[in-house]
Amino acid sequence: MKKELKFVVNGESYDLWVEPNTLLVQVLRDELGLKGTKWSCDSGSCCACAVILDGRVVKSCSIFALQANGKEVLTIEGLANGPELHPIQQAFIDNWAFQCGFCTSGQIMAAKALLDENPKPTREEIQLAMDGHLCRCTGYNMISEAIQDAAKRLQA
Amino acid sequence: MNEYSIIGKPTTNVDGVAKVTGEAVYTFDMTLPNMLHGKLLRSPHPHARIVSIDTSEAEKLPGVKAVITGKDTPGGKYGLWRRFRELADQEILATTKVRFIGDPVAAVAATSEDIAEKALDLINVEYEPLPAVFEPLEAIKDDAPLVHDDFENNINATRHIEWGNVDKAFKNADYVREDRFNLLSQHPAPMEVHSSIASYEKGSGRLTVWSSTQSPYFLQLGLADALKMREGNIRVIKPHVGGAFGGKNSTMPDSVNAAILSMKTGRPVKIVFNREEEFSATEKRTAMHLAIKIGLKKDGTLLAKEVKIITDGGAYTGLGATTLYLAGTWITFPYKTPNYRYDGFRTYTNKMWSSSVRGFGAVSAVYAAETQIDRAARDLGIDPIEIRRRNAMTTGYEAPGQYKVESCGILPCIDKMEQRVKEKWANLDKDEGIGFAAFAYMSGGIFNWIDTPYAFSGAMVKVNIDGTVDLFTQASDIGQGHNTVSVMICAEELGIGIEDIRLHPADTATTLTDLGAWGSRETLMNGNAVKAAAAEVKKKLIEVARMKLGENIVYDLDAKDKRIYIALRPERGFSYYDIVKDAIKGNDGEPLIGIGHYTPHRKGMVSPAYAMGIMGVRAKVDRETGQVEVKEVIVVHDCGQTINPLGARGQVEGSIQMGLGFGLCEDLPTENGLILNPSFVDYKLIRIREMPQIELFDVPTYDPEGPYGAKESAEATTAPTAPALANAIYNAVGVEFDSNVLRLEKVLKALKEKEAKEKGKGRR
Numbered sequence: 001m002k003k004e005l006k007f008v009v010n011g012e013s014y015d016l017w018v019e020p021n022t023l024l025v026q027v028l029r030d031e032l033g034l035k036g037t038k039w040s041c042d043s044g045s046c047c048a049c050a051v052i053l054d055g056r057v058v059k060s061c062s063i064f065a066l067q068a069n070g071k072e073v074l075t076i077e078g079l080a081n082g083p084e085l086h087p088i089q090q091a092f093i094d095n096w097a098f099q100c101g102f103c104t105s106g107q108i109m110a111a112k113a114l115l116d117e118n119p120k121p122t123r124e125e126i127q128l129a130m131d132g133h134l135c136r137c138t139g140y141n142m143i144s145e146a147i148q149d150a151a152k153r154l155q156a
Numbered sequence: 157m158n159e160y161s162i163i164g165k166p167t168t169n170v171d172g173v174a175k176v177t178g179e180a181v182y183t184f185d186m187t188l189p190n191m192l193h194g195k196l197l198r199s200p201h202p203h204a205r206i207v208s209i210d211t212s213e214a215e216k217l218p219g220v221k222a223v224i225t226g227k228d229t230p231g232g233k234y235g236l237w238r239r240f241r242e243l244a245d246q247e248i249l250a251t252t253k254v255r256f257i258g259d260p261v262a263a264v265a266a267t268s269e270d271i272a273e274k275a276l277d278l279i280n281v282e283y284e285p286l287p288a289v290f291e292p293l294e295a296i297k298d299d300a301p302l303v304h305d306d307f308e309n310n311i312n313a314t315r316h317i318e319w320g321n322v323d324k325a326f327k328n329a330d331y332v333r334e335d336r337f338n339l340l341s342q343h344p345a346p347m348e349v350h351s352s353i354a355s356y357e358k359g360s361g362r363l364t365v366w367s368s369t370q371s372p373y374f375l376q377l378g379l380a381d382a383l384k385m386r387e388g389n390i391r392v393i394k395p396h397v398g399g400a401f402g403g404k405n406s407t408m409p410d411s412v413n414a415a416i417l418s419m420k421t422g423r424p425v426k427i428v429f430n431r432e433e434e435f436s437a438t439e440k441r442t443a444m445h446l447a448i449k450i451g452l453k454k455d456g457t458l459l460a461k462e463v464k465i466i467t468d469g470g471a472y473t474g475l476g477a478t479t480l481y482l483a484g485t486w487i488t489f490p491y492k493t494p495n496y497r498y499d500g501f502r503t504y505t506n507k508m509w510s511s512s513v514r515g516f517g518a519v520s521a522v523y524a525a526e527t528q529i530d531r532a533a534r535d536l537g538i539d540p541i542e543i544r545r546r547n548a549m550t551t552g553y554e555a556p557g558q559y560k561v562e563s564c565g566i567l568p569c570i571d572k573m574e575q576r577v578k579e580k581w582a583n584l585d586k587d588e589g590i591g592f593a594a595f596a597y598m599s600g601g602i603f604n605w606i607d608t609p610y611a612f613s614g615a616m617v618k619v620n621i622d623g624t625v626d627l628f629t630q631a632s633d634i635g636q637g638h639n640t641v642s643v644m645i646c647a648e649e650l651g652i653g654i655e656d657i658r659l660h661p662a663d664t665a666t667t668l669t670d671l672g673a674w675g676s677r678e679t680l681m682n683g684n685a686v687k688a689a690a691a692e693v694k695k696k697l698i699e700v701a702r703m704k705l706g707e708n709i710v711y712d713l714d715a716k717d718k719r720i721y722i723a724l725r726p727e728r729g730f731s732y733y734d735i736v737k738d739a740i741k742g743n744d745g746e747p748l749i750g751i752g753h754y755t756p757h758r759k760g761m762v763s764p765a766y767a768m769g770i771m772g773v774r775a776k777v778d779r780e781t782g783q784v785e786v787k788e789v790i791v792v793h794d795c796g797q798t799i800n801p802l803g804a805r806g807q808v809e810g811s812i813q814m815g816l817g818f819g820l821c822e823d824l825p826t827e828n829g830l831i832l833n834p835s836f837v838d839y840k841l842i843r844i845r846e847m848p849q850i851e852l853f854d855v856p857t858y859d860p861e862g863p864y865g866a867k868e869s870a871e872a873t874t875a876p877t878a879p880a881l882a883n884a885i886y887n888a889v890g891v892e893f894d895s896n897v898l899r900l901e902k903v904l905k906a907l908k909e910k911e912a913k914e915k916g917k918g919r920r
Binding site: 029034035036037038039040041042043045046048075076077079080085089090092093094096098099100101102103104105108126127128130131132133134135136137138139140141142143144 | 168169171172173174175176177178179180181182184185344345346347348349396397398399401430431432634635636637802803805806809810811812813814835836837841842843844845847849850
C-alpha cells in the first residue's frame with residue numbers, strides 16, 4: 001500500500017505517495033525525472049547513485065524512498081547555482097576528472113559531502129572518502145586532483 | 157615545428173558541463189511517450205536443444221503487449237564478420253538450440269519492467285540438455301560435442317602469419333627458450349549497461365534505434381542483416397555512452413529484440429540489461445592458451461619468434477576472429493623480428509563469447525612476450541631496458557607483407573625511461589621491485605570484415621552566415637573524449653574557436669559514415685576526415701580573401717585566430733567572420749559546406765600508424781600475505797602529435813587502471829559454463845586506493861598519416877601494465893607466473909613453492 005512521502009529535493013518541497021519498497025533512486029529518477037543520479041550495479045556496490053541526504057552522502061539505490069521522509073535531498077541537479085557551476089563541478093571539468101560521465105554525479109556528490117566536512121583533505125583522506133565509488137574510465141587520480149583543486153577554490 | 161592555436165593545448169571536454177551537471181542524457185536515462193519495457197528470457201543451460209516454447213500464460217498476463225520467440229524473427233544469422241558469411245553466426249533468439257548460459261530464447265514487451273520480468277517466469281521452455289564443452293583444449297578433440305554443427309573440431313577461425321626462415325634462424329640462435337601461458341578473461345564492465353530503445357514507424361516501415369553502442373554504423377548494419385531490412389531504413393542514434401571498452405561493438409540482443417517488439421506492438425520498446433546480464437551475457441576479453449618460443453644471439457638480438465595460440469572463443473564470433481589475428485600481430489611489437497611464425501586457432505565453447513576489449517588482442521599477447529623477454533634477459537645477463545633497446549623497431553621498419561612502421565619513437569622513449577629510473581628508482585625498499593614492458597598499438601585498424609563500401613570515416617562542416625559552424629560526424633565519443641578532439645581539429649583547421657563549433661555526432665541519418673570507436677581509430681581516422689572537411693571550407697574562404705586582397709597566388713594565406721591573412725604579412729588580411737559573409741553572399745547564397753573522408757591506402761594489413769612506448773612499474777610484495785602493492789608507474793610514450801594532452805593523459809590513466817585489473821584482480825571464473833561472479837560485489841575492479849601515481853612523458857613524433865601528425869593514445873598502455881607489474885614482482889621477490897590475475901593467494905603460493913625449492917636445494 002502506498003504511503004505518503006514528504007521531502008525536499010534540491011530546495012523544492014514534494015508530497016508524493018509511494019510504495020514502501022520503492023527505492024530513493026527510483027523516486028528521484030522515475031517520479032521526479034532527475035536522471036542525473038545514475039543507477040549502475042544493482043547490488044549497492046558502485047556508488048553511481050550517491051546523493052546527499054541531510055548533509056550525508058548515501059547510496060540512493062540502497063535506501064527506501066520513505067526513509068527520506070521529512071528530510072532534505074541534494075542531487076547533482078541541485079548543485080549549480082543557476083547557470084553558475086559549483087566549484088567542484090568546475091574543478092572536475094578543468095582536471096578532466098570524468099570521461100564517460102556515468103559515475104560522475106555520484107563522485108561529485110561524495111566530493112561535496114567530503115569537502116563540507118573536511119575542507120582541506122589530504123590525498124589519503126580523499127581516497128578513503130571516495131573508496132567504493134567505482135570508475136571504469138579515469139583511473140581515479142584525476143578525480144583526486146580535481147577534489148584537491150576544488151578544495152583550494154572553495155577556500156579562496 | 158608548427159605553431160598551433162588549439163592542437164596540443166590542454167582543452168576541457170566539450171561535453172563537460174553536461175556531464176558534471178547531470179544533464180548528459182544516456183540511452184539508459186531515456187523514455188519515449190507510450191514506451192514499453194522489454195526483457196529477455198535466457199537459457200539456463202550451456203548447451204541444449206529447444207524442444208518447445210509455450211508463451212501462452214505469459215501473453216495472458218495483464219500489461220504484457222507482446223511475447224516473441226525465434227519463430228517471430230525473420231530467421232537467418234548475423235554478425236560483425238559480414239564479409240565471411242559463415243562467421244555471421246548469431247541468431248536474434250535461439251531457434252533450434254542454445255549455446256551458452258544466457259543465450260536468449262524469448263523476449264517480452266510490457267507496460268513496466270516488473271510486469272515484463274513476471275512474464276518471463278510464465279514462459280515455459282522445454283530443453284533437451286546436450287553435452288557441453290567449456291575448455292578450448294577439450295573443444296578441439298575429435299569426440300568433443302559440436303557447438304555449431306558446421307565447424308569441425310569446434311574451430312571457429314584460424315590465422316597463420318609467417319615471414320623469414322624461422323627454422324633456420326632457431327638453428328643459428330645462441331639461446332632458445334619456450335614459455336607457455338594461460339591468459340584469463342576480463343570483462344569490459346562499463347558503468348552503463350547495454351541499453352537500447354527501438355521505435356518503429358508504422359506508416360513508413362522505418363526504424364529508429366537509440367543505443368549505448370560504440371559504433372552506430374556497425375549497429376545499423378547488424379540490425380539490417382538481422383531484421384532483413386534496408387540499412388537506409390534504420391536510423392541509429394548514439395546518445396552519451398557510459399563506457400564501452402570494446403564490449404559494445406556487436407549487435408546484441410537488446411537492440412534487435414527491442415526492434416522486433418516495437419514492430420509487433422507499434423510502440424517504442426526499451427531494453428536495458430541488468431548488471432548480472434551485463435557480466436554474464438555481454439562480450440569480454442578473449443582467454444587463451446599461448447606458447448611462445450624465441451631464439452636470440454648472446455648479445456640479446458632477437459632472431460626468431462614462433463607463437464601458437466588457441467583461444468577460448470565462446471558460443472559466437474563477435475570480433476573474436478580479429479582478436480586472434482591481432483594477438484599474433486602485437487606479440488611481435490615493438491621489436492624487429494626478422495623471422496616469425498604464428499598459428500592461431502579460435503575455438504567455439506559453450507560459454508558467453510569473447511571479443512574485443514581495450515587493448516584488442518594486445519593485452520594477453522604482450523603479457524606473454526614481455527614477461528618472456530625479461531626471463532631471456534636474466535639468463536643472458538642483459539639489463540631489461542637494454543634488451544628492449546637492442547631489439548626496438550626503428551623508423552621505416554617493415555614486417556614483410558604485414559605492416560610498416562612510419563613514425564617510431566620507441567628508442568627515445570627507452571632512453572627517457574632509463575634516465576627517469578636512475579633518478580627516481582635507484583634505491584628500493586625491501587621486497588620492492590621494478591619491472592618494465594614495451595608496447596605499441598594501432599591508430600585504427602585496416603580491416604574490412606564488416607564489408608563496407610564507404611570510407612572508413614567521413615565528416616561534414618557547414619558554416620553559417622554568422623561564422624558559427626555545424627560539424628557532422630558519426631565518430632563515437634564513448635567517454636574517451638573524441639567529441640573534444642573532433643571540435644579541436646575543426647577549429648584549428650579553420651582558425652576559429654572551440655566555442656564557434658557545434659558538434660552533431662553519431663547519428664546514422666544525418667552524419668557521414670564512420671566505423672566507430674574501436675582499435676583506437678577515431679583520432680587518426682575521423683581526425684583526418686574532419687580536417688579534410690574543414691580544409692575544403694578553408695580553401696573556399698581563402699579564395700574569397702585572395703580576391704579581396706587582389707594578390708597573386710604566390711602569396712600563401714593562413715586562417716588563424718579568426719582571421720584570414722597573408723602568411724608572411726599577417727597584418728594584411730580580414731576577419732574570418734567578414735570573409736564567411738562575403739563567401740556566402742557573393743556566391744548566390746550557396747551553402748558553405750565542406751565534406752571530408754578518410755580511408756587508409758597502401759598501409760599494409762594492420763594500421764596506418766603505431767603509437768609506441770615503454771612502461772615501468774614499482775611494486776612491493778608482502779611476503780607474509782602475498783599482497784602486491786603497486787607503488788608507482790612511469791610511462792614514456794610516443795603518440796605522435798598529442799591533440800589534447802588532458803584527454804590523452806586520461807586515456808593513459810584509464811588504460812593502466814584496466815591493465816592493473818587484468819594483472820591483479822579481474823577475472824571471470826566459470827563452473828560448467830556459469831559465470832560465478834556477475835556483480836561488482838564479486839568482480840573486483842581496481843579502486844581508488846589501489847591506484848598508483850603515474851608519471852607520464854611524451855616523446856612526440858610526427859606521423860605523416862595522422863592529422864597534424866597524431867597517433868593513438870587510448871589503449872596502448874593497457875597491455876604493458878600487467879607484464880611490467882609481473883616483472884616488478886620477480887624483481888622484488890623472485891617468483892614468476894604463467895598467468896595473469898596475480899591475487900595474493902597466487903603470489904603467496906609461488907613464494908611458498910620457491911621457499912620449499914630453495915630449502916630442498918640447501919639440504920642436498
